[in-house]
Amino acid sequence: MKKGGTNIYCPGCKSFTVCRAIPPTRTGKPKAQRWHRTDHEDISWFRRGRECLSCGHLFLSAEVDEAFIEELARACTHKIANCPAIAADVRFAPESGH
Numbered sequence: 001m002k003k004g005g006t007n008i009y010c011p012g013c014k015s016f017t018v019c020r021a022i023p024p025t026r027t028g029k030p031k032a033q034r035w036h037r038t039d040h041e042d043i044s045w046f047r048r049g050r051e052c053l054s055c056g057h058l059f060l061s062a063e064v065d066e067a068f069i070e071e072l073a074r075a076c077t078h079k080i081a082n083c084p085a086i087a088a089d090v091r092f093a094p095e096s097g098h
């Protein structure tokens with residue numbers, strides 16, 4: 001049995017489970033881990049390949065500054081509030097109890 005990893009959300013299992021870090025190349029992506037948008041130099045992230053130890057799903061995760069997540073949430077809230085067509089398509093995650 002494979003060991004190690006961090007309890008994170010797996011898009012394969014659609015649940016929080018232990019996933020270990022793997023080289024991004026195992027997911028078919030380039031090996032570089034530090035990325036930024038050339039059209040928005042202030043948007044950067046650290047990319048990590050992941051393997052779910054429950055279902056074997058390979059995927060990429062991204063580590064970003066939490067301030068960016070807050071900014072993204074404000075932008076989404078504004079867009080949803082001002083566009084009923086978008087609001088109809090939004091799915092909300094269940095409360096996590098935190």
